[in-house]
Amino acid sequence: NAGVTQTPKFQVLKTGQSMTLQCAQDMNHEYMSWYRQDPGMGLRLIHYSVGAGITDQGEVPNGYNVSRSTTEDFPLRLLSAAPSQTSVYFCASSYRTPGQGTNYGYTFGSGTRLTVV
Amino acid sequence: GENVEQHPSTLSVQEGDSAVIKCTYSDSASNYFPWYKQELGKRPQLIIDIRSNVGEKKDQRIAVTLNKTAKHFSLHITETQPEDSAVYFCAATPITGNQFYFGTGTSLTVIP
Numbered sequence A: 001n002a003g004v005t006q007t008p009k010f011q012v013l014k015t016g017q018s019m020t021l022q023c024a025q026d027m028n029h030e031y032m033s034w035y036r037q038d039p040g041m042g043l044r045l046i047h048y049s050v051g052a053g054i055t056d057q058g059e060v061p062n063g064y065n066v067s068r069s070t071t072e073d074f075p076l077r078l079l080s081a082a083p084s085q086t087s088v089y090f091c092a093s094s095y096r097t098p099g100q101g102t103n104y105g106y107t108f109g110s111g112t113r114l115t116v117v
Numbered sequence B: 001g002e003n004v005e006q007h008p009s010t011l012s013v014q015e016g017d018s019a020v021i022k023c024t025y026s027d028s029a030s031n032y033f034p035w036y037k038q039e040l041g042k043r044p045q046l047i048i049d050i051r052s053n054v055g056e057k058k059d060q061r062i063a064v065t066l067n068k069t070a071k072h073f074s075l076h077i078t079e080t081q082p083e084d085s086a087v088y089f090c091a092a093t094p095i096t097g098n099q100f101y102f103g104t105g106t107s108l109t110v111i112p
Helices: none
Strands: A004-007 A010-013 A019-025 A031-038 A042-051 A054-057 A064-066 A076-078 A087-094 A112-116 B004-007 B010-014 B019-025 B030-038 B045-051 B056-059 B062-067 B072-077 B086-094 B106-111
Touching: A004 A087, A010 A019, A019 A031, A019 A087, A042 A064, B004 B086, B010 B019, B019 B030, B019 B086, B019 B106, B030 B062, B045 B056, B045 B062, B072 B086
Parallel strands: A010 A112, B010 B106
Antiparallel strands: A004 A019, A019 A076, A031 A042, A031 A087, A042 A054, A064 A076, A087 A112, B004 B019, B019 B072, B030 B045, B030 B086, B056 B062, B062 B072, B086 B106
8 A cells, every 4th residue: 555656756847848747546535636835835725636537626726737537646737837836746635525524634645846947 | 715824833842841833714614624744855644633523632742622613723732842843734624625725834843
């Protein structure tokens, strides 16, 4: 049981480049999400998914796309990287949508530190 | 949507003293309140949580209290140790919610 696996751990991009941050979980979690963490701003939700084939926007979705073709994978795509997207990105998952029934909070991945120059 | 405020943003205590971090929330429908600890360079990890039908919950040196009327909840760490140094995040979610709403974090430093 690997939990939530994020790749890569570090990445440097040039402005305008695109890339995909990978997230996979082996816990059969229905709910998956992407956050970015910036100093003094806590964790801000980018996109989330309540199950395979279903995605929705969070607080800061601009410049990012997601898809959920399988229960296990939830990749985050940066379409045209900008310096403002320099951040630490966390993928997180849970059994059910937050607030529904029994819930034990998120399991977070180890994060991807992205620098856009 | 929900708005979670967290105070203080930084906190320094002497080893052995207690530390208290407070959060307020705006949505009276919020019913689940987890706390996360994030050590430097690591991922956030759940340390304790509380549901709206409970006023207090303890786990060894850590406790969380909830005041639904005032819409605030607090994390209490007793007998602090250097390994408690980390950033702590509170969060809230309503029963119909599709996300956790996080506070902006408290950087706790325990001075040996």
